[in-house]
Amino acid sequence: MENCLPNLESLQFVLQVLGGKWKLHILSILYFGKKRFKELEREIGTISPKMLIKELKDLEAAGIVYRQTFNTVPITVEYSLTEDGLTLKPVLNHVNEWAVQLKQKVNNRSKAKPADLG
Amino acid sequence: MENCLPNLESLQFVLQVLGGKWKLHILSILYFGKKRFKELEREIGTISPKMLIKELKDLEAAGIVYRQTFNTVPITVEYSLTEDGLTLKPVLNHVNEWAVQLKQKVNNRSKAKPADLG
DNA sequence: CTGGATCCTTTAAGATACTG
DNA sequence: CAGTATCTTAAAGGATCCAG
Numbered sequence: 001m002e003n004c005l006p007n008l009e010s011l012q013f014v015l016q017v018l019g020g021k022w023k024l025h026i027l028s029i030l031y032f033g034k035k036r037f038k039e040l041e042r043e044i045g046t047i048s049p050k051m052l053i054k055e056l057k058d059l060e061a062a063g064i065v066y067r068q069t070f071n072t073v074p075i076t077v078e079y080s081l082t083e084d085g086l087t088l089k090p091v092l093n094h095v096n097e098w099a100v101q102l103k104q105k106v107n108n109r110s111k112a113k114p115a116d117l118g
Numbered sequence: 119m120e121n122c123l124p125n126l127e128s129l130q131f132v133l134q135v136l137g138g139k140w141k142l143h144i145l146s147i148l149y150f151g152k153k154r155f156k157e158l159e160r161e162i163g164t165i166s167p168k169m170l171i172k173e174l175k176d177l178e179a180a181g182i183v184y185r186q187t188f189n190t191v192p193i194t195v196e197y198s199l200t201e202d203g204l205t206l207k208p209v210l211n212h213v214n215e216w217a218v219q220l221k222q223k224v225n226n227r228s229k230a231k232p233a234d235l236g
Numbered sequence: 237c238t239g240g241a242t243c244c245t246t247t248a249a250g251a252t253a254c255t256g
Numbered sequence: 257c258a259g260t261a262t263c264t265t266a267a268a269g270g271a272t273c274c275a276g
Contacts, residue, residue: 099128
């Protein structure tokens, strides 16, 4: 039943991982390079520490973000992208291309028409 | 701040549109061809009519799904993919390729390592 | 600084009965 | 058949304070 959209599960997994309110925002910042917890908090501006740590943990569990701690006083933590986090970027760019043209169309029409299948 | 991941907004939009619990499942069925409301309900099996109509309305508003009514008795309604719905498929396949390899890695390791940036 | 814990509000979703 | 309406529960998110 689901063999036309291959591996529905994997796609659901991606949507779940990236679907949090702040995930893409966090990633967009980490694409500039590693950041500390406080730096992320400041750059996002309106996120609470609870949400930030939750989103980071999700991304880390998904293997997209890497967390490194340093035994300084006080402790410092750096978040960076994993290999998979980097390979995600061109994928997102691809999705974005589709999304941009979709949004333009949605804004310029009242109702979508069906695809012309001949 | 967000110019590295181009147009964060568009990506958020896609995640919102596809992020519902049943969206991908519905799309995976519609990729086989047009379906009536009841057919979708039956094929999914565990969805309530309230959720089904809600997800369909979301997809229609996003311009991905087209809804056509017929003045039969009783009324019949057919749901099909729009042009944008069709162009979404290869995009999802691309995401899926990335997702599949990610899941394999996540399952085979305890903790991700950072990307080697040289 | 990096988070954890708590309480609260909002949103998503499920169950079920009902209407044109 | 194709949805609506209502009620209830579960999950996501926000605010705030606290600890190592």
